[in-house]
Amino acid sequence: MSERAATAEQGTPVAGLNDRALGWLRFVWDKATTPDDWSDQGEPHPWWDRYTAPPMCSFPRFDVHYMAYVLPVMLEATPAWREPYTRIADELVRRYTSFWGAVDWCTLIGPDPGVNRYPPAWLAFIPEPLRGRYAPPGWTGNGIEPWGLQPDPCGADGNVFYRGWLNLLLGIRRYVSGEADGEHRPFDITGYQNRRFTWTHARIAEFLSAQFRSRPQGPHCENTKIWPFCVSAAGLGLQLYDALLGTTLHEPFPLWVDYVRKHYMSLNRTGELDTFALYYDPIEQRLHTLPGPSVAHGVFPCLLYLYPQDREFALWIYELAMRRLGWSDPDLPLSKLRPDPNHLCTALWMAHEVADTATEDRIRDFVEREYQPRFFGEENDRFGFWFGYDSTWPRGQVNATLMLAESGSPGAWWRIYNEPQPASAPGPQLRGVDYPDIGIRRARSDMTRRVLTVETTAGTPSRRGNPTSFTIDRLPNPAEVAVTVDGRDSSGWQVSGDSSIRLDLDIGDHQVRVAFPNGDSRS
CATH class of the missing domain: 2.60.40 (Immunoglobulin-like)
Incomplete structure (x- = not known):
């Protein structure tokens, strides 16, 4: 462990927020506090990322929950100043529970009528024998049997990615605000045909925990698909809920991790990662994994969520994925490996989080050269990375993970979920x-x-x-x-x-x- 990480864990002063972190916070503040219309009569402001990682993540809801991750990390430098983080989190929750927060569940109903007309780039996400008759990731398929149409996006059998990330977002909001109650405070969620459904933070957490207990494979996301990515995030929200309230709702999650080890991944004879489920379809009884080194792309989306819950397992699959892609070999230039920016950002964050400075420095050198870091805005006081995209604003989803490494000391993400600052912490x-x-x-x-x-x-x-x-x-x-x-x-x-x-x-x-x-x- 680095000296900086040890210092933070002991509770003594840590470094303050640097210019990049402050610039990113300012942009997140802009996004959260600038009014826009997330009802079915309006549309989110274009700076909300609806463009990254199609077809599965190109919904503005993903940008909303990603924007929240940096808030508790920054709080480690400013525990005596919570106001902007709380305001941002409130605005994120408001958007998440709107029509556009659940736009896919409310509008992508039944089988996809365009099932045989997908662009070639999407076919990699569909098992080859099913192409032409099987919906891709991102098509939620509310109404597909055997579940039928379920108007409530939070209370459905599937759609775990919606309530899982909402539960995590609510936990982060509680953490940064320092509030000691509110888990039973009701709020409304917009569902199918603008119907309203009343939930509380406690009910969502209890519902998720019950699903984990009854479904060893994990709850499903789009109807028919179980994603380790989404299930890991749902588990992390439960861990934070337990850490803040002293409950035991996270208890079934380690059993799911054991299931992943046994059923959702495998190694070849040389000990390399051979399969890792992008998703599993219990109806088709088919595990979909990407071929060759691309198998590692199933691992990276899970790491941010798995690491605070099971450090040993997360480090193991991280190292397997890094070796499979060649990213851990200092003799292989990253520029020749053409790394996916979403996953390389996660790799940089992971190296930073565990104080692997050699790997972090190697990846950071590439990121600084290739991913276009720059300050922007009328007064040059906002900050982000552009990644070569032709866009007016930095894309939220890819920036969010990268900015965790800019905004906190090693171990900061793990501490939030395992050694959280108590809401009743004394001090001015x-x-x-x-x-x-x-x-x-x-x-x-x-x-x-x-x-x-x-x-x-x-x-x-x-x-x-x-x-x-x-x-x-x-x-x-x-x-x-x-x-x-x-x-x-x-x-x-x-x-x-x-x-x-x-x-x-x-x-x-x-x-x-x-x-x-x-x-x-x-x-």
Whole structure:
């Protein structure tokens, strides 16, 4: 384990958010807070990624849940500042539960009438003997027997990718907000023909867990297909739910991993990865795997979700996939291997997560050369990778995984699900920060030394130098704090409440230190 990862796990200060992370957060903020119409009468803004990985992932819902992943990772640098993450997560949940969140389940009804007219690139996702009469991934087929038409996208037998990722998104929202309740708060989901269905976070988690217990093969996604990719994500949402609420709904998931080992993958005589299920169809009783080295492309989508749940298994299949593709061989230039950007981004994240610096550096060198990292926007304060796509905005799905490695220290993703920051963690909190005019690189409390450290920057460059203020609350004795700005005693603050102060400063790069006396922090 790297020194940086060990430092984070011990709870001592970690590095603040770098310019790229802040630029990505600003773009995610733009996407989340800019109004657009996700009802059946409207259409998502074009910057929501509906273009990546057709036919299965080219729906804006995928971009919505991918945008959430970076939020708890960034929180490790700013646990005393949660406001923008909570606002973003609320806007993501709102979109996810809309008509466009479940547009495939609501509109792709019954057998696909174009089943014999797919483009050649899609045929690789269909078993050869079934081509011409079998729907590809992405055709949800609501209404196909033996399940019949099920109007509720969350309560259906299939469509596990919908409720699995929704459960994960709700867990992330709870994590970044620091709220200690809300799992029984009802909300509506839009289903077939605009019917409304009322759910709670608790009911979704319990329903998923029950499906895992009753279906050792795993719940299915599109009607007839069980995807390790989607099932792994559903499991991760249950693990986060258990970690936050102390329940045991994740218990059946390890049994499914055992099923994967026995039935959804195999090695050849030389120990190389031979098969790994892209999906399994229990009706056709057919496991579909890609041929040759392409078999590894079934592994990479699962790694982000499997690693926090079963480190040993995830590392093993990661190493098998890297060897099968030749990506782990330093003598084989990645440029000659023509790597798929979705999976190479996952490989870079995985190397970063486990502090495999040699592999990370090798892949990062390729990414920096080939994937077009750049700042953009009117003030050049947003950031993303373009991957050679001819697009106005960076594609969310491929950027989301890559930005995890830009935004957190090694082990950050694993810690969220296994060592989560408790919602009731003591210490001061920042409120009313004028984001995105002012940005926060770091906001952490050292409860041993009784010090809050905040690093600010100009979130919007044209606002640099303008006056701003924010509240620091949960202070036990606010009149007795000592405040320094850039190493100098500051008088630019005043007590604003029983447990809070208001700090005045200008928008820019500052180091703020608030020493607070002994005593219990007030919530």
